[in-house]
Amino acid sequence: MGGAWLCTHIWEHYQYSLDKVFLENAYPLLEGCALFLVDWLIEGPQGYLETNPSTSPEHSFIAPATGGHNASVSYSTTMDISIIREIFLAVIASAEVLGKYDTTLVQRINQALPRLPPIMIAKDCTIMEWALDFEDPDVHHRHQSHLFGLYPGHTITMERNPDICQAAANSLHKRGEDGPGWSLTWKMALWARLMDSKNAYRMILKLINLVPPTEKFGLNGGLYTNLWTAHPPFQIDANFGFTAALAEMLLQSTLTDLYLLPALPRNKWPRGCVKGLKARRDVIVSICWEEGELQEALLYSGRGDSDLKLHYGGQVTTFRVSGRHGYKFNGGLQCIESWPLDK
Structure with a gap:
């Protein structure tokens, strides 16, 4: 699963650069990784596709059948399934970009994705780290492997999974x-x-x-x-x-959305500027704020034209970005100036 984790960076790199040549050259790595994973998964008793054996890095659980002793090998840890889901989605998205969607592997992935086990919430309202709700021998363990889908992954988001996000917050409080x-x-x-x-x-x-x-x-x-x-x-x-x-x-971003100052500690950093942050879709962002509120955002678009949603607080605006252009937005997310970068 370490190799699969590394392969997630291929799609990550493309999202930031939009370098289609890079993606074309690296795609065989994604294909090989996904092919291993669809072959590695086996059907479990509930009909889900499972990984077995499976571990959660450097952590253990109290195995009921051992009389209270620790064990570290089970099946379908949350981290395993989260990484696999990231890879499968990356292959599907990459195949769409490269025009390779109509392949046997992509068809197998599309069939396997809905059969992956969902993120499970434990009886204490935290994210389950294992396929079963085992007792944790070290509730303050340093790893957060079961939260991979939230970060560095992208399959758990505040917009799509508010209940899972609340359980993730509970997990962080529990770990300390x-x-x-x-x-x-x-x-x-x-x-x-x-x-x-x-x-x-x-x-x-x-x-x-x-x-x-x-x-x-x-x-x-x-x-x-x-x-x-x-x-x-x-x-x-x-x-x-x-x-x-x-x-x-x-700054947080997807291929379609930019989130400005999503976790700014306004009372601690009431004023400041950040310059040159790279966002997905080959966009460079600079932001200034005063009294904890957005004052100005500059966006510099690299490759290609696209529609982007800009988010700040509860405000959302959709705008058309042209390649090699710069844009200035005020605190109300109004575009007040644009210019070509080649001039």
Whole structure:
């Protein structure tokens, strides 16, 4: 499943770049990954297509049949199914772009997708990490693998799955705020996807905490004096994860929608500007805000023409973007200026 996770980045790269040559060259990797997955899935007793055996990274559960002992192998963990759903959707979307939709593999994927197990909510109103509602031996575990569909995946969204998003928020509260740097930045990104600025900001405060150089292991986040995230010797994934999560707080996007300042902690960052954030559909975005409210947004479109929805708070506007053009929007999402970028 690690290979499948890596393959999700192929479609991610295309969404940001719209580089059709890249997608054409990389598509065989997506095909090979999807072919493995449709062959790997087996029908379970309830008719769903399952992965078996299956694990959830570095975590375990209390196995009822063992008299209360921990186990770590079951079937169809939520992370497995979330990654597979991402890959299947990526192959379908890529095939549409490349004109390769009418293939046996795409047909098999279309048949398999509705048979994947749904995201399940546990009796405590959190996301189930396993196919069964096992007892968790470590409720404060550092991983959030069962929330993959929310981040870094895209199959759980506030608009489409409000009940699942509430269960995801419950899961984050249950896991708590402690953890190494990479765990904190993952939680920060998850809270940003939930458009919860307060808790995303709390993760920043947990991370930006001085750790003495004599402390060799940072299980509770923190930074060394050189701004490396604390862990033996340090964790570059936490440093990179911070910039990724911070970007999610200020801008989120799909191929059809742009969300401005979705998780801005307005009381903590009442004014500011961010420049050059890359959005999907090859759009560059710069944003300025004052007193916690949007003042101006500049959009620079790269390849192709398209219709985009621009979101800010409860406001939504649809506009036509032309390739190689710039656009200026005010706080009311009105386009007040546009110009060709080649001049």
